[in-house]
Amino acid sequence: MSVExxxxxxxxxxxxxxxxxxxRALTDVTLDIxxxxxxxxxxxxxxxxxxxxxxxxxxxxASQGQILVDGMNLARIPRRQIHLLRRKFGIIxxxxxxxxxxxxxxxxxxxxxxxxxxxxxxxxxxNSVLRTVxxxxxxxxxxxxxxxxxxxxxxxxxxxxxxxTIVLADEPTGSLDTESAGLIxxxxxxxxxRGATVVVATHDRELIRSIxxxxxxxxxxxxxxxxxx
Ligand SMILES: Nc1ncnc2c1ncn2[C@@H]1O[C@H](COP(=O)(O)OP(=O)(O)OP(=O)(O)O)[C@@H](O)[C@H]1O
Ligand SMILES: [Mg+2]
Numbered sequence: 001m002s003v004e005x006x007x008x009x010x011x012x013x014x015x016x017x018x019x020x021x022x023x024r025a026l027t028d029v030t031l032d033i034x035x036x037x038x039x040x041x042x043x044x045x046x047x048x049x050x051x052x053x054x055x056x057x058x059x060x061x062a063s064q065g066q067i068l069v070d071g072m073n074l075a076r077i078p079r080r081q082i083h084l085l086r087r088k089f090g091i092i093x094x095x096x097x098x099x100x101x102x103x104x105x106x107x108x109x110x111x112x113x114x115x116x117x118x119x120x121x122x123x124x125x126x127n128s129v130l131r132t133v134x135x136x137x138x139x140x141x142x143x144x145x146x147x148x149x150x151x152x153x154x155x156x157x158x159x160x161x162x163x164x165t166i167v168l169a170d171e172p173t174g175s176l177d178t179e180s181a182g183l184i185x186x187x188x189x190x191x192x193x194r195g196a197t198v199v200v201a202t203h204d205r206e207l208i209r210s211i212x213x214x215x216x217x218x219x220x221x222x223x224x225x226x227x228x229x
Contacts, residue, residue: 009068010035010166010197011056016065018051018221025051027221029065033199038192038213041201047218049201050094053168056199057089058082070165087115090159090196094170096151098143098158104130105139108158115162129157133187149180156187160196167191169200173207185210 009032018026026048033039041049054060055067058074067074072085098107105126112122130136133153143151152172159167169188173181181204189211192198202208208215217224 009033010037010070012066012068013055014066014068016055016067017063018048018055018060019063024221026055026218029221029223031216031223033197035197036192036195037197038188038211039197039199040208040213040215041199041218042203042208042215043218045203046220048221049218050170051221052218053091053170053199053201056166056168057086057091083114087162088165090162090164090167092152092155092159092167092169092172094174094201096143096155098151098154100143103140103142104135104146104154107143107154108161111158111162125161126157129161130154133157134183149176149183152176152180152184156184160187160191164196166197166199169198169202171202171204172200173202173204178206181207 011031011033013029013031016026016029017024029052041052043049051060055062055074056069058077062075069085070088074085077085099110102110108129109122109126112125117125127136130139133156135150135153135157138146138150143154146154156172159169167188172184172188176184185207188198188200192211198213200207200213
């Protein structure tokens, strides 16, 4: 059966490879991610976790193999339609990637502006999401003036403000203290409960233990059954 015939999974990777010249970041990865699944991608540093996440929203392109996201074949999406794919995702990056010269409010609002939402909707929604992550008093702050935990909370707000189908989080608790990490975990849990599919790349054993989910392991770019955490 061709990979395009089945639609049980929201995301399907079929014999996917990603090479960077001599570096084999991912080798022969075949994986289904189901709708409303909570999936942990784990493995040592350099195992290919970030590369795997990037392939899903076409932040990277597979060197070989096929990837389907919600029925879209990523190799065949015309450049002008990539924004339609990206709109399905809320992404929490390993290094936050907030715009340093824009306020907390603007960093979150820009997602909805790009999606063409009405100003009245944007105001209401951004205020509400920033309240949920406890950043309601920091609307006008610039990201460099915030602590790591606060920046991460803004990054989470930005990831979910557009009500994405899929949330990708790359080491979301990497550099946070226990309390900030707990907040982020609760937020991911809530979002999952509301119906999102959540994929988290992490080394954080606490995070993995705190949320029931499927765990997959990458070892030198290959999916393996052997736990590496
Ligand atoms: N743009 C790139 N150019 C060249 N090599 C790359 C690139 N991106 C990733 N790699 C290499 O691919 C491998 C996998 O990297 P990746 O960032 O996916 O690992 P990771 O599991 O996310 O690691 P970490 O836990 O440190 O974040 C590494 O050897 C890395 O050096
Ligand atoms: Mg990484």
